[in-house]
Amino acid sequence: MKVATKAYGIIEVDERQKITFPAGLFGFEGIRDYILLDAERQPFYWLQALEVEELAFILINPFLFRPDYEVEVDDGEFREIGLSDPKMALTFSIVTIPPEGPMTANLQGPLIINRESRLGKQAILTDTRWKTKHDIMEELASVKGTDAAKKAPC
Structure with missing residues (x-):
């Protein structure tokens, strides 16, 4: 199409x-x-609205920069x-790229998509660790620093 x-x-x-x-975003x-x-630039994706050409969101897999990320929602939300x-x-997390300041990801409101049915929903997490603005580059650098520290010879 x-x-x-x-x-x-x-x-x-x-x-x-x-x-x-089904409930929109x-x-x-x-x-x-x-x-x-x-x-065009990995690790990002576009979520493009079919009805409105101007409406598109940049997405990222939050586990890439927050391996400790947990999506804890009621089983009913998955069943929906x-x-x-x-x-x-x-x-996925929605990414914000402001004209000035850091690129951030919303870890409080993840998008959850069923791979098979291709139905999705936006959840709201109540865990206080997850905010609407996580600095992607800062947290990615932190993760890489941790990996490098683990691989460094003693």
């Missing part, structure tokens, strides 16, 4: 890239259908999108 996108103009996409958020409840696209096994979920 052909889709008008914010990042790439009109492109051809596979129907399997379509993700439906917070602040965009009326827009339910999106496509998931690889961004047909997930019986949380391991079948894709988890």
